Every structure is written in C-alpha cells, then in structure tokens.
Amino acid sequence: MSLNRLGIIRQSFVTMLIKNADSLFPKFILSKPSCRIINLPWIIIRELRLFSVEFKNNPTETSNLNDENTVESLSNLLKCSIEEATLVYNKNYNFLKNNTIIHSTTILKQNGIKLSAIKENFWLLKYDKGQLQSRLKLLKKWLFTNPNNGLSILRLPFGQLMKYTLRTSEEISSLDGKNRITHFASFVQCEEKRACDLFMKYSFMLTVRLDSMKEILHMLRAQGVLTEDLLNDLWLFRYRPQFISERIKLLDQIGAREKCKIVKPWMLRCQESVLNRYLELREGNIAALGSCLNLRELLSSELAL
Numbered sequence: 391m392s393l394n395r396l397g398i399i400r401q402s403f404v405t406m407l408i409k410n411a412d413s414l415f416p417k418f419i420l421s422k423p424s425c426r427i428i429n430l431p432w433i434i435i436r437e438l439r440l441f442s443v444e445f446k447n448n449p450t451e452t453s454n455l456n457d458e459n460t461v462e463s464l465s466n467l468l469k470c471s472i473e474e475a476t477l478v479y480n481k482n483y484n485f486l487k488n489n490t491i492i493h494s495t496t497i498l499k500q501n502g503i504k505l506s507a508i509k510e511n512f513w514l515l516k517y518d519k520g521q522l523q524s525r526l527k528l529l530k531k532w533l534f535t536n537p538n539n540g541l542s543i544l545r546l547p548f549g550q551l552m553k554y555t556l557r558t559s560e561e562i563s564s565l566d567g568k569n570r571i572t573h574f575a576s577f578v579q580c581e582e583k584r585a586c587d588l589f590m591k592y593s594f595m596l597t598v599r600l601d602s603m604k605e606i607l608h609m610l611r612a613q614g615v616l617t618e619d620l621l622n623d624l625w626l627f628r629y630r631p632q633f634i635s636e637r638i639k640l641l642d643q644i645g646a647r648e649k650c651k652i653v654k655p656w657m658l659r660c661q662e663s664v665l666n667r668y669l670e671l672r673e674g675n676i677a678a679l680g681s682c683l684n685l686r687e688l689l690s691s692e693l694a695l
Contacts (some may be wrong), residue, residue: 530553532558540571545590602627
C-alpha cells in the first residue's frame with residue numbers, strides 16, 4: 391500500500407472516531423488526538439498517536455451506587471448519622487474512596503486517634519496507607535500529651551514535617567520531655583490543641599530560636615500580659631528579646647502603665663510614634679471620664695440614670 395494511501399486511511403479513521411465518540415465510547419471522553427504532520431514534497435502523512443482517555447464526571451447509576459456505599463461506610467466508621475456523613479462526603483469528595491476510608495480510619499484508630507478528631511481533621515484521609523503511617527510515626531516523636539491534640543502538624547509537607555520533628559527531638563531534652571508547642575501551652579496555660587493550631591497558623595513559631603521564645607515568654611509574664619491577648623497576637627515572637635526589653639524600659643519611662651494599666655503585645659512591637667499617639671488619646675479619654683471608671687458610668691451619670 392502506498393504511503394499516500396496509508397495517510398488517507400489513518401486520517402479517515404481518526405475522523406470517524408471523533409465523530410462517533412459518544413456512541414463508540416459512551417462512558418469516556420476522547421480528547422483530540424495529537425498529530426505529527428510530516429511535510430514531504432509529494433505526500434502528507436498524519437501519524438496517529440495514543441488517545442488520552444478520562445472518565446466523565448457525570449452521575450450514573452454506578453457512581454450513585456458507589457457514593458451511597460461510601461456515605462454508608464462513613465456513617466458506620468464515624469458513628470454518625472447518614473445526613474452528617476453525607477455532608478462530610480460532599481465536602482471531601484475529591485479524595486474520598488470507599489477502600490481508602492476504611493483503611494485510613496482503621497490506621498488512625500490504631501494509633502489512638504479518636505473518631506471525633508477524625509471528623510474535625512477529615513483531610514487526613516487523603517493520604518494513602520503508606521503516607522499516613524509515616525506521618526503518624528513522626529507524630530509520636532513529638533510526645534504530645536494526647537496525639538489528638540497534635541494532628542494539625544500533619545498538614546505540613548512531609549519534608550518540613552521531618553525537619554521539624556528532628557529539631558523537636560533535639561529540643562525535648564531541654565524542655566523536661568516536652569516539645570516546644572506543649573511547653574508553650576503549659577507556660578501560658580492554654581489547651582495543647584489550641585497551641586498546636588496557632589503554631590500552624592503562625593508557622594514562624596516552629597522556627598523561632600527556642601531560647602528566644604522562652605525569654606520572651608518570661609518577659610511577657612513579668613509584664614502581666616493576658617493569655618488571650620498573647621494568643622491573638624503571636625507576631626511579637628518575630629522580634630529579638632533585646633528589642634522587647636528596650637520597649638519595656640520605654641513604657642516605664644513614659645508612664646504607660648499608669649495610662650493603659652494593661653500592657654498589650656502590640657505595644658511591645660509597634661512603632662514608637664504609634665505608641666505615643668495611642669497614649670495621648672488614652673490620656674485624653676481618662677481626663678474626659680473624670681471619676682468614672684468607664685464610658686457606661688459616664689453616660690449614666692450624665693443622663694442621671
């Protein structure tokens with residue numbers, strides 16, 4: 391058969407497949423085949439390559455049945471209602487598979503992870519068996535008082551998780567057998583889980599020098615900084631302890647403690663001009679209140695209530 395004739399047959403075959411794709415392959419989508427065109431003085435040959443095939447994401451009886459089976463498995467594994475399992479499934483549809491759910495949930499439960507924690511951290515089920523086991527193995531080295539409290543760190547890319555786990559193993563000996571997250575939670579008296587979530591939100595807390603973090607914590611305690619104020623503003627730990635110490639001396643020199651009573655974390659890191667402006671406004675408010683403790687008392691006295 392001549393090359394010219396072969397080229398015409400191939401081209402006709404490709405055209406026929408594309409036109410009749412829906413009838414020939416009802417459950418698939420055929421992407422347009424890639425073609426290499428060879429230009430010769432007397433012929434044109436179109437060389438047919440492999441088609442790329444992908445499943446349609448349209449609901450069918452089979453997919454609906456699989457969805458129902460997956461939701462039912464979720465309900466049984468998580469001990470929750472079908473409605474709640476459906477919500478979880480719809481939210482995490484992209485990575486859920488029936489067999490993956492069963493295997494991953496079993497592995498998590500074997501490692502002491504509660505069902506309630508799995509519900510809150512359902513993203514854990516996106517990892518396959520090997521990935522999940524490797525991450526849980528690293529989690530154990532953090533020595534959390536409860537492994538359920540430290541699940542947030544498993545969101546880290548595996549390389550970073552390994553690096554921080556190695557650093558944690560070195561730090562534990564200087565923290566009485568605790569990791570820096572547990573030490574922080576114990577020092578400021580907050581829940582370990584909340585501290586872990588905050589360390590993931592403010593990821594620089596995982597890289598701050600341990601001695602700097604401890605020194606800053608002691609300075610904040612001495613200044614009477616409230617726990618809730620600190621937890622809402624961890625940016626202070628990005629500054630050197632020397633800078634914070636100098637700012638504390640400045641607050642004492644300008645009598646800031648008498649004007650604002652409670653030291654806020656932002657006062658220890660903001661620009662000096664911002665601090666001075668705030669204290670001026672605060673002083674004006676105090677003068678306007680007179681003998682009243684707050685604005686409510688002032689309004690009550692003015693309105694004779």
